[in-house]
Amino acid sequence: MCLRYDHDSTVRQSAFDLWTNSSGISTLGLDGIHPWRSVRLVFVSDTQPISEAGRAALQVVLAHPDQTMLALDFDGTLAPIVDDPALAHVDPDALSALSRLGSLLGSIVVITGRPVRTAVRLGGFGEAEGLRSMTVLGQYGVERWDADGDHYDLPPAPPGIAQVNEELPGLLAGLGLAGSRIEDKGRAVAVHTRGLADPASAFDRLAEPIRELALRCGLTVEPGKNVWEIRATGIDKGDAMRAIVAEKDAQTVIFAGDDLGDLPAFEAVEQLRTEGIRGLLICSASHEEDALTEHADLVLDGPTGVAAWLHQLADRLTGNYG
Numbered sequence: 385m386c387l388r389y390d391h392d393s394t395v396r397q398s399a400f401d402l403w404t405n406s407s408g409i410s411t412l413g414l415d416g417i418h419p420w421r422s423v424r425l426v427f428v429s430d431t432q433p434i435s436e437a438g439r440a441a442l443q444v445v446l447a448h449p450d451q452t453m454l455a456l457d458f459d460g461t462l463a464p465i466v467d468d469p470a471l472a473h474v475d476p477d478a479l480s481a482l483s484r485l486g487s488l489l490g491s492i493v494v495i496t497g498r499p500v501r502t503a504v505r506l507g508g509f510g511e512a513e514g515l516r517s518m519t520v521l522g523q524y525g526v527e528r529w530d531a532d533g534d535h536y537d538l539p540p541a542p543p544g545i546a547q548v549n550e551e552l553p554g555l556l557a558g559l560g561l562a563g564s565r566i567e568d569k570g571r572a573v574a575v576h577t578r579g580l581a582d583p584a585s586a587f588d589r590l591a592e593p594i595r596e597l598a599l600r601c602g603l604t605v606e607p608g609k610n611v612w613e614i615r616a617t618g619i620d621k622g623d624a625m626r627a628i629v630a631e632k633d634a635q636t637v638i639f640a641g642d643d644l645g646d647l648p649a650f651e652a653v654e655q656l657r658t659e660g661i662r663g664l665l666i667c668s669a670s671h672e673e674d675a676l677t678e679h680a681d682l683v684l685d686g687p688t689g690v691a692a693w694l695h696q697l698a699d700r701l702t703g704n705y706g
């Protein structure tokens with residue numbers, strides 16, 4: 385097995401020994417560093433689910449792909465994380481895998497915090513082969529695009545967003561954080577600290593002022609990787625997941641995500657499992673966020689690992705898996 389870890393802000397990679405007791409509790413030792421101080425551990429499993437529920441779901445996917453919904457987050461899962469959100473793009477290998485899977489699975493859905501138009505454009509989903517029945521749910525499920533008919537559903541922005549846009553530059557300047565990147569998402573506003581000299585401390589310093597501004601404007605906050613987003617209350621990726629699984633009448637769902645905003649979708653799939661729907665939960669791992677790993681049936685090495693796994697799934701469904 386392979387381990388990636390962040391030690392003193394340097395990502396390193398080592399082989400390691402792992403012992404798992406009969407309760408499934410794992411212990412590991414690393415030579416040369418103290419493992420529990422300023423070290424973030426990222427376990428990357430191989431391509432087989434580590435849980436019984438995940439393995440069972442994969443078997444059903446392989447037996448009944450037409451009843452399977454593949455749902456994916458965008459940034460950090462399909463698209464590698466980059467400094468400027470406007471320059472993000474889907475990993476070409478992931479897009480080619482989705483093109484192969486489009487005709488093999490019941491449905492393919494992207495569930496993202498991005499505005500839906502942005503996700504469709506950055507993803508190249510409109511032009512990609514094999515994705516004529518794809519759906520993209522943007523802004524945590526409020527916005528929607530269906531490839532079939534190239535149809536967009538874009539509800540109006542909530543009241544309060546205009547005030548946020550007006551006050552935000554002054555708030556950031558007052559904190560000495562005018563260099564933060566403001567992303568206008570139409571019905572939401574994101575403040576990015578990636579690219580600042582100390583993104584983590586800027587993120588922490590922004591927590592309270594951003595919360596206070598959101599509250600005053602009748603909105604809520606959504607934290608992410610070096611980003612605070614101010615958006616409307618009332619819908620999250622869990623709600624979006626439940627609705628789309630019901631609409632597509634999916635009997636099995638695969639969901640891959642990487643960040644805090646994906647947790648409600650993970651919880652929705654866990655809930656759906658208790659209702660008889662099979663679920664396979666995939667974490668696209670990074671050294672920046674590990675909230676999903678403990679819930680995941682499969683932990684893959686970021687967007688590159690996700691793309692490779694999607695190709696492997698297509699290989700297995702077409703009988704090309706060695």
Ligand SMILES: O=P(O)(O)OC[C@H]1O[C@H](O[C@H]2O[C@H](CO)[C@@H](O)[C@H](O)[C@H]2O)[C@H](O)[C@@H](O)[C@@H]1O
Nearest residue numbers: 458459465466467469496497498578609610611
């Ligand atoms: O639900 P997602 O598809 O994961 O979108 C969540 C947020 O992702 C974007 O920000 C993240 O990706 C950026 C580009 O790689 C990166 O610079 C940033 O640090 C990440 O937090 C996006 O810009 C946000 O609007 C999304 O809400």
